[in-house]
Amino acid sequence: MARDPVLIFTEKGIYCPDGDFFIDPWRPVARALITHGHSDHARPGHGSYLATAAAAPVIRHRLGDVAMDTIAYGEPRRIGGVTVSFHPAGHVPGSAQIRVERAGEVWVVSGDYKVQDDGLSEPFAPVPCHSFISECTFGLPVFHWQSNAAVMGQINRWWAANAAEGRVSVLGAYALGKAQRILTGIDASIGPVLTHGAVEATNAVLRAQGIRLPATTQVTAGVDAASHPGALVLAPPSALGSVWAARFGPAAQAFASGWMALRGVRRRRGLAQGFVLSDHADWDGLNAAIRATGAERVFVTHGYTSVFRRWLETQGYEAGIVATEYEGEGLDAPEAEVIAPPAAEPTT
Amino acid sequence: MIRFAALFDALDRTTKTNAKVAALAEYFREAPEADRLWTIALLSGRRPKRAVTSTELRIWAAEAAGLPLWLVEEAYPVVGDLAETIALILPAAGQTSDRPLATWITDLIALTGQPAAARRSFILAAWDQLATAERFLFNKLITGGFRMGVSRGLMTRALAEATGIAESALAHRLMGDWSPQTTSYARLIAPDDPQADAAKPYPFALAAALEAEPGSLGQPGDWLAEWKWDGIRGQLIHRPGAFALWSRGEELITDRFPEFAPLADFLPMGTVIDGEVLAWHAAGDGAPQPFAALQKRIGRLNVSKKLLAEAPARMLAYDLLEDAGQDIRARPLAERRARLAAIIAALPGGMALALSPPVMADDWAGVATLRATARDRNAEGLMLKRLSSPYHLGRKRGDWWKWKLDPHTVDAVMIYAQAGSGRRATLYTDFTFAVRDGDDLVPFTKAYSGLTDAEFRQITDWVRRNTLERFGPVRRVPPELVFELAFEGIQASPRHKSGIALRFPRMIRWRRDKPVAEIDTLDTLRALLAGQRGFSTPAPPEDI
Numbered sequence: 001m002a003r004d005p006v007l008i009f010t011e012k013g014i015y016c017p018d019g020d021f022f023i024d025p026w027r028p029v030a031r032a033l034i035t036h037g038h039s040d041h042a043r044p045g046h047g048s049y050l051a052t053a054a055a056a057p058v059i060r061h062r063l064g065d066v067a068m069d070t071i072a073y074g075e076p077r078r079i080g081g082v083t084v085s086f087h088p089a090g091h092v093p094g095s096a097q098i099r100v101e102r103a104g105e106v107w108v109v110s111g112d113y114k115v116q117d118d119g120l121s122e123p124f125a126p127v128p129c130h131s132f133i134s135e136c137t138f139g140l141p142v143f144h145w146q147s148n149a150a151v152m153g154q155i156n157r158w159w160a161a162n163a164a165e166g167r168v169s170v171l172g173a174y175a176l177g178k179a180q181r182i183l184t185g186i187d188a189s190i191g192p193v194l195t196h197g198a199v200e201a202t203n204a205v206l207r208a209q210g211i212r213l214p215a216t217t218q219v220t221a222g223v224d225a226a227s228h229p230g231a232l233v234l235a236p237p238s239a240l241g242s243v244w245a246a247r248f249g250p251a252a253q254a255f256a257s258g259w260m261a262l263r264g265v266r267r268r269r270g271l272a273q274g275f276v277l278s279d280h281a282d283w284d285g286l287n288a289a290i291r292a293t294g295a296e297r298v299f300v301t302h303g304y305t306s307v308f309r310r311w312l313e314t315q316g317y318e319a320g321i322v323a324t325e326y327e328g329e330g331l332d333a334p335e336a337e338v339i340a341p342p343a344a345e346p347t348t
Numbered sequence: 349m350i351r352f353a354a355l356f357d358a359l360d361r362t363t364k365t366n367a368k369v370a371a372l373a374e375y376f377r378e379a380p381e382a383d384r385l386w387t388i389a390l391l392s393g394r395r396p397k398r399a400v401t402s403t404e405l406r407i408w409a410a411e412a413a414g415l416p417l418w419l420v421e422e423a424y425p426v427v428g429d430l431a432e433t434i435a436l437i438l439p440a441a442g443q444t445s446d447r448p449l450a451t452w453i454t455d456l457i458a459l460t461g462q463p464a465a466a467r468r469s470f471i472l473a474a475w476d477q478l479a480t481a482e483r484f485l486f487n488k489l490i491t492g493g494f495r496m497g498v499s500r501g502l503m504t505r506a507l508a509e510a511t512g513i514a515e516s517a518l519a520h521r522l523m524g525d526w527s528p529q530t531t532s533y534a535r536l537i538a539p540d541d542p543q544a545d546a547a548k549p550y551p552f553a554l555a556a557a558l559e560a561e562p563g564s565l566g567q568p569g570d571w572l573a574e575w576k577w578d579g580i581r582g583q584l585i586h587r588p589g590a591f592a593l594w595s596r597g598e599e600l601i602t603d604r605f606p607e608f609a610p611l612a613d614f615l616p617m618g619t620v621i622d623g624e625v626l627a628w629h630a631a632g633d634g635a636p637q638p639f640a641a642l643q644k645r646i647g648r649l650n651v652s653k654k655l656l657a658e659a660p661a662r663m664l665a666y667d668l669l670e671d672a673g674q675d676i677r678a679r680p681l682a683e684r685r686a687r688l689a690a691i692i693a694a695l696p697g698g699m700a701l702a703l704s705p706p707v708m709a710d711d712w713a714g715v716a717t718l719r720a721t722a723r724d725r726n727a728e729g730l731m732l733k734r735l736s737s738p739y740h741l742g743r744k745r746g747d748w749w750k751w752k753l754d755p756h757t758v759d760a761v762m763i764y765a766q767a768g769s770g771r772r773a774t775l776y777t778d779f780t781f782a783v784r785d786g787d788d789l790v791p792f793t794k795a796y797s798g799l800t801d802a803e804f805r806q807i808t809d810w811v812r813r814n815t816l817e818r819f820g821p822v823r824r825v826p827p828e829l830v831f832e833l834a835f836e837g838i839q840a841s842p843r844h845k846s847g848i849a850l851r852f853p854r855m856i857r858w859r860r861d862k863p864v865a866e867i868d869t870l871d872t873l874r875a876l877l878a879g880q881r882g883f884s885t886p887a888p889p890e891d892i
Contacts, residue, residue: 140423141415142436261436263360264428267771268801272361307422314416 006082006100006107007133009299009322014109014133016100018081021050023098023109026324033084035111036095037062037176040324050077052086054122054209055094058176061205073122089113090124091279092177093211099127107131108293112302114278115285118148120184120211121177126292133299133322134290137280138258139308145258145282151275152185158254158273163191163230168251172237175199177279178256179234180206180213188214192228195219196235196244225249241270258282290317349482351379352387352449356485359496368498372506381533382450388536389528390494391503393598399459400467400490402430408468409434412475425821428773431487435480445477450528453489457529501742511537516741524548525600546590549583549598550620550669550677553740555731555748562712562732562751572681572735573707573715575727576750577664578639578837579626580646584608584663584701586615587673593625601625604649605661607700614695618673621688622739623665623704630660636726639851640839664704665692666731669739677739684739722753728836729753755834755852756876758783759859759867761827763791765811775801776808776823779855781833783846785870789827792846792873793835798855807858827864832857838877848873 008015013025021031028045035041035051037058042051044063051059053070060068071077073096076085086096091112098109108129117123145151155171162169173179175198183193183203193216195203200218207213217223219233224247231248239245240253252273259265260274281289290298290312300308301322312319358371376384389395406424410417420437427433452474459467478486488494504522508515521537524547565571581596591612593602602608605625615621627641628634641659645651668688669677676684692703707730709715719730729752737747760781768777778796782789799807807829817824834856841849 140426141413141419142423142427142433144436262427262773263432264769264771264773267360268775270363272363304422304426307419311416311419 003105006102006105006131007109013324014322016080016082018102019079019084019100021079022046024111033098034059035089035098035109036092038092038112038174041111052094052096055096057205057209058094058202061201087127088122088125090115090118090121093121093180093206095121095177097127099129105130107133108295109133110135110289112137112280113289114281115289116145116148116281118181118185118279120181121279124289126289128294130295131297131299132290132293132295133301134286135280135302136286136300136305136308137303138278138282139286139300139304139311141283143258143261143278143282144284145276145278148181148185148277151256151277152182155182155185155256155275156187156190158252158275159186159232160190162252166229168225168228168231168233168248170233170235170240170245170248170251170253171275172240172253172255172257173199173234173277174257174279175236176202178277179203180211181279182234182256182277183213183216186214186232191230191232192217194223194228194231194233196233196239198236199234219244219247223247225251287315349449349452349478349486350446351375352383353479353482353485355379355387356496357481359498363497365502368502369506369509372498372503373509376507376510380448380450382528383448385528385531385533385536386450386453388503388507388522388533390489391496391498392500392522394527395492395494396453396457396489397460398490398492399456399462400471402491404464404467405430405434405471405487405490408471409438409475412472413437413439425767425769426774428767428769428771431491432484434475434487435484438475438483441476441478441483443477444479452486453528456489507537513537519551519741520548523551523598524594525598546587547585547592547600549585549592549594550675550739551741552581552583552596552622553667553748554743555733555750556743556745558732558749558751562715565732565734565749568709568712568715570735572685572731572733573709573718574666574704574731574733575707575722575725576729576731576752577624577626577636577704578726578728579624579636579642579664582623582625582663583669584611584615584619584621584623585670586612586617586619587670588617595625604645604651606651606656607661608663611695611699611701614699616672616691618670619691620668620670621663621665621691621701622667622669623663623701625661625663627659628662628700630657636662636664638726638837638839640849660700662700662702664702666704667739680736680738681733682735719751719753755836756838757832757834757856758873759830759832759862760792761789761864761867762825762829762831763789763827764822764824765807766822768796772804774808775804776811777804779831781831782827783868783870783873790846790870792844792848792870793833793850793853795831795833795853795855798834799858803858830859830862830864830867831855832859838873840877846870846873848877 012022012027012029014023021033022029023033024035024041025032026043030047032046033050036055042059048067050069050071053072056068056070071086073086073088076083082100082102085099087099089095089097089111091114095111097111100107106129108127110133112135113124115124159169173182179199193214195216195218197218203213203216233248237255240255253271254273254275255271256275256277258276258278258280261276266274297318298312299320299322301324305321309319309321355371355375359368362368406420407417410420424430424433459470474486475483504515504519508518583594585592592600593605593608595601626636629637637659644655645659665688668684671687689703692701707718709718722729732749732751734747760783762779763782764780765776766778768775780791780794782791811823811825814825815823816826833853835850835853837851839849840847
């Protein structure tokens, strides 16, 4: 007789009946386990939060004084009838995969992850399991990332060339994770580094928890192309082409995102330059990560779910889809394949 | 190919005209001559004959990447470009190659007609020695649709900058029926050899849309007003050794319109006329037929007697570019028209060439009143041309204006959505619309353009959340979003369920204020159709 699943998919999010908690729920719940601090995973309004010690400061910064308990990577914790533990996901500092074990049966929720070492986040560690719930934001074989060092080299060359022409370089990057990854990877000797308030606020939180980042200057009144010639400006993608960015004059603008792999997306954003830099796994990364779990059953969420599920089935997995209400990095070009009602249970 | 990829990259990374011209001019100075020639050809819409089908490309790419074909086909609409999709899915190249563009193209041309196995092994070997960016361009050479964000005018300007030859002279030399296989770079840009270039057309002068009131143009007496006919703009050339009719798309269409052949015996030698080719009512008052009638002629290389009788072609002449062998494009329009009128008046009766009649009125109000009757004459509106103007090279604002009629409009509901391609990949931009017919909704047209990117994003979001059914790339959605569509003309069309076909349909407004119950009906469209003069096609079929 089949046992009840360890995790089920509800309209509030992924739920564990035996532990009575949710993982990254999008509606308010009593008890939430949070994989990382991005807004599509850490929502406000839950009764209590559990996150890694490294992820907690950003979540507090975003959500205010919430009831937060923290946990170390790898530390087992008993919740109701299950044991949970958090394992590095390599997505952003503090990000975790959440392992849930019930009487020897192991399920893992990947959260967002990448297998590539970005030099900033705790590197991804595969967690053996029976059932794996994997994101697949970039789950198409057209996405292949270059090494972190190669992309940082491209950014350095672009910045240096702009600086040599007397132009400021404005680089769009998500305020949590991507911006700090770039800060860590670039050659800060090329020129001054300026930050948008949203990026600097995250920098401050991460610095306070002991993460070392190069010196940055927040853009305030009087900070512009004249005061900081040849600067690199790190700003959220929404600031590209905005009034805010106008203070830098005829600056070079670029966006660092996995979506920049597609020429059409880059052109639609009207960008001359895009850097293909993602905090999600690429096609090979997704496949390698799934293989490494040894799981027989894989549920996919966030991204090209229906295509990726079909692919996994051809690879011999039992595969299903978890519908989500929120899409994270996919905002420019997601294929939120949430067409059928969320029939996420595997059919066998 | 490396140098060509660098050029493409430079052009792709800027929207500034000067930067594009500079990048191209540099290329025209330093690339091998054979590559320059092919680049000019590609940027003026000449591409090598397709040696490999896009289906073969997909299959071979899937094999090379070790992926099932369906997965490649799923990825394609996300990327929005087959050449790019293939470049991205292939494994990294095992080798490098610095073979130039022209060599690759020559090899591709030589592949035509080879057995599939030979073509496959050539393509696979090519992919294995090209980096991703070069591979993308290589694939583009095969799939076509080569757009590099550079107009032909911009390319000509860059070539002028690189060679020091006047832009107008170059523009003329690049016209006509040449291909890199029949000429060389040196010969292409060299001064015209009159023998070799007997049939070469001049670049067409183009008009800009008039947005202001015509009163702002000054005295009506300084202007020539004429009908903007809805046919094929053409250039008729009669020179020693050549009698040719060119379309504006620089296609030689002489043989498709045998009606003009007798003119070779009567037009003076050294005559070049700019005019509009129209399908003509064979009998009666001598009026043009709607564009649909001419459309039947366009694709036919051999015209049947029946079609010749149904839709005989005629040219209404606008302008004279060459008179007695002299290029008179710099002379004022008034003088060119007078010479044109004299040439036409000297022709014997029964020729398929007439002067496009001027539209005469005492003041602008009178011109406007006549313009309002354009549709009854199967014209799209008026052309206003300054009588002192030269025959410009391409589009120059100020002297020539097109003053088109306002389009028809209809309110309709979206029922299917499909993602666009290129920069619109992953955005739902191609919609099918329906009007009401009793209790039913009848699809009647598609439209792709007219909304802002922000509106397309909102609609895309809505389509994703409201998909009822998927048919490959097409999604059926509930009939809820109402749009105002504009179109230039309406024709009966037995091939369509609605029995009608629209000309140039596009969205002009998203009517969020309008409920589906208030959209237009099929009867509204039928009435519009019935109100038009002179059907060229049979009435709609009975079953609607």
